[in-house]
Amino acid sequence: MMRHRLTLCGACGLLVVVARLPGPASRAPAAPRAPQAHPVTKVMPMPAKTSANDFYIGNRPPLLPSPLIELPVGSVRAEGWLRHQMELMAAGFSGRLTEISQWCRFDGSAWASPKGEGQFGWEELPYWLRGFTALAYTLGDERLIAEAKRWIEPILASQEPGGYFGPRANKETPDVWPNMLALYALRTYYDATRDRRVIALMTKYFRWQMALPLERFLPESWQKWRGGDNLDSIYWLYNRTGGKWLLDLARVNHERTADWAGGIPTWHGVNLSQGFREPAEYYQQTRDARYLQAAVRNYDRVMGEYGQVPGGMFGADENCREGYRDPRQAAETCSMAEFMHSFEMLLRITGDPRWADRCEEVAFNSLPASQAPDYRGLHYLTAPNMVQLDKENHSPGVQNGGCMLAYNPHDYRCCQHNIAFGWPYFADSLWMATPGNGLAAAFYAPCQVTAKVGGGTRVRISEETEYPFGEAVEFRVSTAKPVRFPLSLRIPAWCARARIKINGAAVKLAAKASSWAKLERTWRDGDVVRLELPMAVRVRVWERNRNAVSVSRGPLTYSVKIGEKWVRFGGTDKWPAFEVFPTTPWNYGLVLDARAPAKSFAVTKKTGPLASQPFDINAAPIKLTAKARRIPAWGLDNGLCATLPASPVQSSEPVATITLIPMGCARLRISAFPVVGD
Numbered sequence: 260m261m262r263h264r265l266t267l268c269g270a271c272g273l274l275v276v277v278a279r280l281p282g283p284a285s286r287a288p289a290a291p292r293a294p295q296a297h298p299v300t301k302v303m304p305m306p307a308k309t310s311a312n313d314f315y316i317g318n319r320p321p322l323l324p325s326p327l328i329e330l331p332v333g334s335v336r337a338e339g340w341l342r343h344q345m346e347l348m349a350a351g352f353s354g355r356l357t358e359i360s361q362w363c364r365f366d367g368s369a370w371a372s373p374k375g376e377g378q379f380g381w382e383e384l385p386y387w388l389r390g391f392t393a394l395a396y397t398l399g400d401e402r403l404i405a406e407a408k409r410w411i412e413p414i415l416a417s418q419e420p421g422g423y424f425g426p427r428a429n430k431e432t433p434d435v436w437p438n439m440l441a442l443y444a445l446r447t448y449y450d451a452t453r454d455r456r457v458i459a460l461m462t463k464y465f466r467w468q469m470a471l472p473l474e475r476f477l478p479e480s481w482q483k484w485r486g487g488d489n490l491d492s493i494y495w496l497y498n499r500t501g502g503k504w505l506l507d508l509a510r511v512n513h514e515r516t517a518d519w520a521g522g523i524p525t526w527h528g529v530n531l532s533q534g535f536r537e538p539a540e541y542y543q544q545t546r547d548a549r550y551l552q553a554a555v556r557n558y559d560r561v562m563g564e565y566g567q568v569p570g571g572m573f574g575a576d577e578n579c580r581e582g583y584r585d586p587r588q589a590a591e592t593c594s595m596a597e598f599m600h601s602f603e604m605l606l607r608i609t610g611d612p613r614w615a616d617r618c619e620e621v622a623f624n625s626l627p628a629s630q631a632p633d634y635r636g637l638h639y640l641t642a643p644n645m646v647q648l649d650k651e652n653h654s655p656g657v658q659n660g661g662c663m664l665a666y667n668p669h670d671y672r673c674c675q676h677n678i679a680f681g682w683p684y685f686a687d688s689l690w691m692a693t694p695g696n697g698l699a700a701a702f703y704a705p706c707q708v709t710a711k712v713g714g715g716t717r718v719r720i721s722e723e724t725e726y727p728f729g730e731a732v733e734f735r736v737s738t739a740k741p742v743r744f745p746l747s748l749r750i751p752a753w754c755a756r757a758r759i760k761i762n763g764a765a766v767k768l769a770a771k772a773s774s775w776a777k778l779e780r781t782w783r784d785g786d787v788v789r790l791e792l793p794m795a796v797r798v799r800v801w802e803r804n805r806n807a808v809s810v811s812r813g814p815l816t817y818s819v820k821i822g823e824k825w826v827r828f829g830g831t832d833k834w835p836a837f838e839v840f841p842t843t844p845w846n847y848g849l850v851l852d853a854r855a856p857a858k859s860f861a862v863t864k865k866t867g868p869l870a871s872q873p874f875d876i877n878a879a880p881i882k883l884t885a886k887a888r889r890i891p892a893w894g895l896d897n898g899l900c901a902t903l904p905a906s907p908v909q910s911s912e913p914v915a916t917i918t919l920i921p922m923g924c925a926r927l928r929i930s931a932f933p934v935v936g937d
Contacts, residue, residue, distance in 0.1 A: 314711040315692040319498045321506075323543045326610030327699055328692040330710060332396045332450040337686040338722075339705030343871040344627075344634070344682050345398055351634030352668035352834065353394065353679040354403060356387055359668055359834055360675065363387055365409065369426035370441075373416035380426025382481075383676045384410070385440035390596075390679025392444040396451040397683045411448050414441055415456050422467030424460060433475060435468070435489065436482035442492040443680075461496045469508050477515040484530040486516030487537030491604065494543065506544060513541045520553045523560060528575025528590060529673075531561055532597035536605055543608060551609065567801045568643045569809035569816040569930045570922055571620030572598065576640050577658040584804060585902040586931035589640035589657070589664075592629040592674035595621055596681035603688045606701060612773050615701055616752045619814045622685055623727045624930075627874035627923035629678070636666035636836060639674055643809075643922070643930045646821060646900045648839040650828055656899045665828065667836035689722075697745035699775070703732050712744035718782070725869045726792070727814045728880040728921075734788040745779040748790055753813060758791040796883070798856040806906040807931040808849060810860060810883065810919060817883050817919035818928035821845045823876055841927050846894060847887035847917055848908050848935040860885050860919075879920040888912045888935045900929070907936025 310324075311317065317325030337345060348354055357363045362383035365371045369380030370388075388410055395403030418424040425438050442461065449457035468476060468489075477483050490512045497505040517524040520538040525531070539554035565584055566573035572595060573579065574588025602618035605611070630637040638648065640663045650662040657663050662670065669675075690708040691699045698710055703726040709719045716738060724732040734746075750757045752773040759766040759776060770776045778788070794813035801807045810817045822842030830836035851859045860883045870878035888910040893901055922930050 310694040312692050312694055313696055314715065316498050317692075317694075318494070318543060319501055321544075322494065322498070323546055323608075324694065325607060326694070327607045327701065328694075329607060330687070330690060330692055330708070332393065332447050332687055333399065334708060334710055335397075335687055335689050336399075336707045336709075337397065337689070337704065338707065339725075340869060340871060340873050341682070341686055341704040341706065342398075344874075345394055345686065347634040347872065348394060348679065348682065349398060349400055349403060351630075352636065352675070353387075353390065353634065356391075356676065356679075357406070360387070362672075362676065369428065370410060371413050372426075373413050375417045375425055375427040375430075377426075380428050380437070381434075382437045382440060383672065385437050385444060386673065386676035387679055389440050389443040389447075390677070390681070390683060392447045393680055393683035393687065396447060397686050407444070407448070411444065414445070415460055418460050418463060422463035422465075424464055432478065432480070433471070434480060434482060435477070436480065436485060438464070439482070439485065439488040439492065443488075446492065446495060458496070458499060461492065462500065462502070465493060465496065465505060465508055469504065469511075473511070473515065476511065481530075483515070483517045484525050484527070484534050486512055487519075487534060487540050490516070490537065490540050494540070509541070509544055513537070519557060520550055523557060526575070526579040528573070528578065528594045529597055531557075531573070531575065531579070532594040533601055535561065536601045539605055539608055554605070563803075567804040569799070569811070570625040570643045571617060572625050572641075572643075574642075576663070580658065586644040586804065586807065587642050587656070587899050587902065589642035589645065590625065591639060592637055592641065592671070593677045595626050595629060595641070596678055596684075599626070599681060600684055603684060606688075607691065610775075612749050612775060613752060615749055616773070616814075618685070618688075619702060619727065619751070620816075622681075623814050624816050624922040626681055628926050628928065629674075631666045631837070631926075632872055632875040635834065636668045636830075637671060637674060637678060638666050639663045639671040644900050644903075644928065646841050646845045646927050646929065647895065647898055648926065649898055650836075650838055651898050653898050656897055665836060665838045667830065668834045669830055669836065690720075693745060693747055695745050697747065697777075697779070699747035699749070700732075700734070701749055703727070703749075713742040716740060716742040718742060718744075725880070728869060728873060730792050730794050730813070732790040732792070734790070736782050736784065736786040736788075738782060738784050741781050741783045743779070743781040745777055746782070746788065747775045747777045748788075750774045750776060751792065751814065753797065753811070754792045754794075756793055758793075760789040760791075762787055763789075796857040796860045796862065798851070798859075801931065804931065805903045806934065807903050808851070808856070808906070808934055809931055810849075810885075812862065812881065812883070815881070815921040815923070816930055818922045818925040818930040819845055819847055819887075819932075820876065820879075820882075820918040820920045821925065821927040821929070823927055839926055844889060845900070845927070845929050846890050847915070847929070848890050848893075848904075848906075848910055848933040850886040850888060850914060850935050853936075874921075874923045876920065876924055876926070879924040881921060883919040884916055885919060886914050887917045887932075888914055890933060890935075893933070903931065904933050906934040908933045909937065910935050 315328045317328040362379045369377040370384045392407040395407045493509045535557035538550040542550035565579045568586040572590035576589045602614045606614040629641045648664040650665040654660045719737040721735045750770045757770040824840045825837045863882045865880045889912040
């Protein structure tokens, strides 16, 4: 049973609910305003299941009501460091992949043919187009929008009278996995343009799927493991058209998808990242909590066995492998983007803030280091502990042979195309609509959101923050007239004592960790909400990984700062490929205060404004210093850092002061440390 507590704030005349679920720019506070004469007398706890939103499309009955509702693309305008990530993407290899990748060449592509004829008709192009289309419309970049439309038009034109669309070669099996990706691109395009051809295409296409013999629908292949992506689009269309037959298709889709409800059907990393959630998607239709618990169980099992490391990912350098659990085991770049997407979906389905915490952990700690700081190259694998990114073969420490670690815009095929949707989907998920015609700040980053609330008034909320590096988030309301609506703010699991002020007056509430603070009042133009999320240093012991420790502060985990030497080894002058080698020692064990480990670290904040690219070794906004000793026996093993020595580890080396920087700033990193002791 959910518990919630109502608190009336005398300073601002506001009724507040803090709902506990069963996980920034610094500015002078605004002058206090007079208390409201007519405070709210009723609030709804999160997640709400008893009302709808009049302006945005959530689940249509009989699907489970949506506690959080996706806003149309373009509603959120990213600013600051987050917008700069996407601008770098647009100028980098993701935005120029048609110049680099043979699978993205328009001439001769089966995806560019209205008849679906030609080469390269599998996953690569729709992988890229999904993220590229989201990037185009999230940024409002006309060059990118024109390029996205160039591909979308022939895809729309490729539909046969029977309903199938896309490359004809995929129809033979049939293999509908590439089309699942294309549907995501078409959905984004529809959100931005309201082009009804998308609805017509999807309706005819799902009618075609409905007519397939069962043995030909989602047979053994990637599509069977990843059928949840098809299910998501079925529900998307049902919520817009109400066709009851789509719920029958959804049932068949679930039955034909690999049995994620019964266990883990595959240990392939990307399959896990997107497939584990499928039962929770189907839960929306069955309303049977066992399906939701199956998704939670899948996540807990994967992370319990192979995710006992910092950074939010799990060790699957292609597949999870028995005996390969050390922090040097890496995750595919594809897996990061897919894991984030799964968390964003589960947050909307459940309203449980723990999924948002998990998404931020990957987004801020693992995703940035998967690519070069200028987004002109990526690598296949990123690990919590990786101290040399060369082009050599590291098998069997890495499952696949060949170059897996160096930054190269020309290589890594699936990840090269799939990574483009990571930041755009995250940016679009910063804000969501809520039942009762309200808004929820689901993730924190500098941005603006424009949406209809209350009785239909359009408001703009400007979010100013240096989060995840800063502790404060300010929201400024712009509205043509006063309007009452609920504003919900997520309190992360790591924050024990969040504080909220409205127009400079403190709101009296005990906003517990992993909860939503729901503020409902009549909002006026110029109102300012300030959310303060104090960040304390935390030390986590990974008992199942040789008692290694990691160090976090707020949503960021920290790595020892390792000097980087970038050496070009290939590519072109415009699109070079680089290896990265260490120039400073890395094999340190931490010397900790046994009684109060968190007190072993001193925090230093960089003065001045946040760099436009803060995820860089030379721009790290926050640093920690700590005492450590070298561990000479812990060195390289076939170019990888050797597996962790068990803690406590002995060392007679002198005590040194080391600097730690956020994991996302460190391409070379040690973020799971041995502890020096007797």
